[in-house]
Amino acid sequence: MPKRWIPPIITLVLLALAGCAGPAEVYRDANMDFGALHTVAIMPLANLTRETSAAERVRDVFTTKLLATGALYVIPPGEVARGISRVGISNPVAPSTEELTKVAGVIKADAVITGTVKEYGEVRSGSSAANSISLSFQLLETQTGKVVWSASTTMGGIGITDRLFGGGGEPMNDITERAVNDAIKKLFQ
Amino acid sequence: MPSRNSFSSLVALLLVLLVAGCAPLRRAAWTGDEAGNAEGGVAILPLQNLSGGTAPVTELRQELARRLALRGMKILPEAQLEQFMARHRLRYVGGIDAATAQALRRETGARGVLITEVELYRTPFPPRVALTSRLVTTEETPRIVHMESVALSGNDAPGLLGVGLVRRPQEVTDRAIQLLAEALTGEKPQPIPRVSLGSDSVYLARPLEPGRSYRVAVLPFFDKGNHGYAGEILALHFIGELVRQGRFQVIEPGTVREDLLRYRIIMEDGVSLADAELLFGMLSTDLILTGEVNDFEDLQGAQAAPKVDFSALLLERSSRRAVWSMGDHRTGMDRVRFFDIGRIVTASALAAGMVHQAVEESLGR
Numbered sequence: 001m002p003k004r005w006i007p008p009i010i011t012l013v014l015l016a017l018a019g020c021a022g023p024a025e026v027y028r029d030a031n032m033d034f035g036a037l038h039t040v041a042i043m044p045l046a047n048l049t050r051e052t053s054a055a056e057r058v059r060d061v062f063t064t065k066l067l068a069t070g071a072l073y074v075i076p077p078g079e080v081a082r083g084i085s086r087v088g089i090s091n092p093v094a095p096s097t098e099e100l101t102k103v104a105g106v107i108k109a110d111a112v113i114t115g116t117v118k119e120y121g122e123v124r125s126g127s128s129a130a131n132s133i134s135l136s137f138q139l140l141e142t143q144t145g146k147v148v149w150s151a152s153t154t155m156g157g158i159g160i161t162d163r164l165f166g167g168g169g170e171p172m173n174d175i176t177e178r179a180v181n182d183a184i185k186k187l188f189q
Numbered sequence: 190m191p192s193r194n195s196f197s198s199l200v201a202l203l204l205v206l207l208v209a210g211c212a213p214l215r216r217a218a219w220t221g222d223e224a225g226n227a228e229g230g231v232a233i234l235p236l237q238n239l240s241g242g243t244a245p246v247t248e249l250r251q252e253l254a255r256r257l258a259l260r261g262m263k264i265l266p267e268a269q270l271e272q273f274m275a276r277h278r279l280r281y282v283g284g285i286d287a288a289t290a291q292a293l294r295r296e297t298g299a300r301g302v303l304i305t306e307v308e309l310y311r312t313p314f315p316p317r318v319a320l321t322s323r324l325v326t327t328e329e330t331p332r333i334v335h336m337e338s339v340a341l342s343g344n345d346a347p348g349l350l351g352v353g354l355v356r357r358p359q360e361v362t363d364r365a366i367q368l369l370a371e372a373l374t375g376e377k378p379q380p381i382p383r384v385s386l387g388s389d390s391v392y393l394a395r396p397l398e399p400g401r402s403y404r405v406a407v408l409p410f411f412d413k414g415n416h417g418y419a420g421e422i423l424a425l426h427f428i429g430e431l432v433r434q435g436r437f438q439v440i441e442p443g444t445v446r447e448d449l450l451r452y453r454i455i456m457e458d459g460v461s462l463a464d465a466e467l468l469f470g471m472l473s474t475d476l477i478l479t480g481e482v483n484d485f486e487d488l489q490g491a492q493a494a495p496k497v498d499f500s501a502l503l504l505e506r507s508s509r510r511a512v513w514s515m516g517d518h519r520t521g522m523d524r525v526r527f528f529d530i531g532r533i534v535t536a537s538a539l540a541a542g543m544v545h546q547a548v549e550e551s552l553g554r
Contacts, residue, residue, distance in 0.1 A: 053413055053483070057413070057483050060413075061500075061516065063500070063514075063516075064392070064514055064515065065516075067511070068389050068390060068392040068514070069389075070392065076460065076504070077459040078456060078462075078464065081457060082461035082462070082464075173518040177387075181389070
């Protein structure tokens with residue numbers, strides 16, 4: 001093979017590999033001082049799944065895990081509910097900037113987390129089945145209502161062992177915990 | 190050849206032994222109505238059924254009363270208690286408020302109340318029973334002095350080729366009541382199953398002050414699953430564990446319930462700080478414990494494992510913040526590595542183990 005062909009081949013290989021890279025799953029506002037955040041409120045999550053309690057379950061796990069890191073104080077859900085009711089937010093899963101500022105003032109939060117449960121439960125492919133979860137979260141700064149962090153995570157699903165040997169995958173609670181831990185890791189990275 | 194004196198001593202000894210041997214027979218024939226003067230005794234309230242199904246609560250109560258009386262506990266006669274309950278229109282038996290406790294003491298002389306909940310009662314194989322009892326004083330402010338739980342299943346110890354399986358529900362029930370009575374009279378406290386919790390599932394803002402006694406109100410947990418009574422059951426397990434720790438004065442749930450009703454406090458999605466403020470003042474507590482239950486399942490079948498998933502939050506009066514929080518989920522098979530060793534068969538036992546581990550690790554120090 002002539003030597004002059006080597007640089008174009010390497011370039012082609014690199015381009016091909018770059019095409020394999022997945023989409024970025026995290027957004028962080030470079031100008032935001034995350035160290036200034038001490039208290040956050042987790043709003044009710046939007047539920048796009050058929051499992052009616054999925055959003056509440058994920059929110060509960062997320063609240064406990066985030067609090068357990070010790071890095072942020074998470075306002076108890078009851079207090080968040082009082083804030084939502086007092087401000088009169090009609091759709092708490094997607095509050096407007098004004099509503100966000102008001103509710104943060106009532107419950108004294110530095111930031112608010114909103115999110116969506118996109119997938120929760122069993123997925124099937126042919127004769128194989130396994131549990132899967134897909135979540136996305138946004139951290140909104142309360143003074144401006146700006147999204148300063150956003151991340152999504154997906155865990156579970158049908159793997160090669162599920163296809164070959166069956167078994168149904170991991171329990172839903174374990175997958176939820178792993179997904180939430182992954183999201184928290186992305187918040188603090 | 191023995192002397193006349195030693196012979197008469199031997200006869201006297203035999204007679205004493207014979208009389209002593211008759212004692213259990215006489216005591217075994219005890220019935221509730223024969224308790225006689227119950228001044229200073231204990232009133233056993235009718236059992237509250239939290240099992241979500243039917244349970245023979247009358248028979249269970251009678252058997253528990255009989256077993257406790259056999260162990261020397263003075264019991265208020267059932268008829269006297271029924272008259273009192275009718276006179277005061279007492280229908281809620283899951284707790285006792287201060288006014289009712291005082292009236293009970295004044296009118297019947299009972300110095301304590303035994304409040305018992307049936308957490309689980311299943312007769313199909315394997316039969317399962319779970320009971321929780323607490324002894325509450327009838328002082329001006331009712332005080333929980335003792336609390337015990339017992340959870341048994343017919344397949345707790347199946348043994349080789351299933352020789353240890355218990356198929357008759359009555360056997361499991363009798364054993365459970367016997368263990369509960371022994372535990373309540375201090376003979377044999379009930380062991381708590383060992384459960385490992387995840388280290389990233391507990392938050393503690395700062396350790397509680399060592400040596401200080403805290404007054405705690407435990408609110409019913411929010412049941413987000415489909416059990417119906419899981420919130421009350423989890424709250425009971427937390428009450429029992431906090432009482433066992435010794436450093437917490439846990440407010441009798443009947444008193445908490447009465448105040449929640451009196452001030453019409455409705456908590457739709459957890460306790461807000463405004464509600465907590467009101468409760469701190471009303472109940473004069475240092476801490477409020479609340480939480481939610483996502484799963485509390487006892488699946489039927491010999492191989493089915495129970496599933497428990499809950500979170501708890503402890504609010505502090507002085508800082509108006511959550512000082513402790515935990516959340517975890519476990520199944521009865523989590524600790525099994527070899528031949529079902531370490532298997533937990535009922536959700537009640539699993540919840541008791543989880544609560545014990547969480548409280549002992551962070552609040553019990």
